[in-house]
Amino acid sequence: MTMKLENVVPFGRSLDEYRKMFALSQCELGLNILGVADGPASFNAELSALGGRVTSIDPIYAFQAPQIKAQFENVLGKIMAQVEATPDDWVWSYHGSADGLRANRIRVTDTFVEDFAMRRDSGCYIAGELPSLPFADRQFDLALCSHFLFLYSEHFSLEFHWASICEMLRIANEVRIFPLLTLMLEKSPYLATIWQRLAQQGYSVEIRRVEYQLQRGGNEMLVVSRMADG
Helix, strand or coil: CCCCCCCCCCCCCCHHHHHHHCCCCCCHHHCEEEEECCCCCCHHHHHHHCCCEEEEECHHHHCCHHHHHHHHHHHHHHHHHHHHHCHHHECCCCCCCHHHHHHHHHHHHHHHHHHHHHHCCCCCEECCECCECCCCCCCEEEEEEECCCCCCCCCCCHHHHHHHHHHHHHHEEEEEEECCECCCCCECCCHHHHHHHHHHCCCEEEEEECCCCCECCCCEEEEEECCCCC
């Protein structure tokens, strides 16, 4: 048994982590990308600085930058205490250690906070949440959902997951979700049903192994896309 969380926590990931979590090629980083439930990730800040086209959406963006940083700092110690108490549940090939994870999360959040304070009103950070997103049909090439759907299966129902994935497929040509494990290090109980429903509706569905892993066994993402004539 590992994480016990009452609510979704504001932990963000870096551009390098997104590259690895979602197996993003250099070409794909040039697509019009939507980050769903990005939280205080530095993905948007870093890729935008390189000329990328990224929009991030999360309910936390209704707050000001100092408030988001305070929320992160409020949960950091609690999360790290659980990580340190369960050393066998984690793979340290990326972060090196619990201390490395803590340092990386602080760095990512600081990068996000600085960028968010400058570009909050630019349209690249939108306050909103699944399962209803304020975007046009097929507005994006690629939608990425990191550490929300499937991870929080105990907090959100099967129908919430289904509605959320359908909504992302409405606005993007392809959807990628990582990880497929719950906080309890178990494959999400919704995955098989979601796969079946998507396949029945004619989507291409694939589970792809990626090189990023922090949760032990959590090195797979779900890739969903329209068929060529879809």
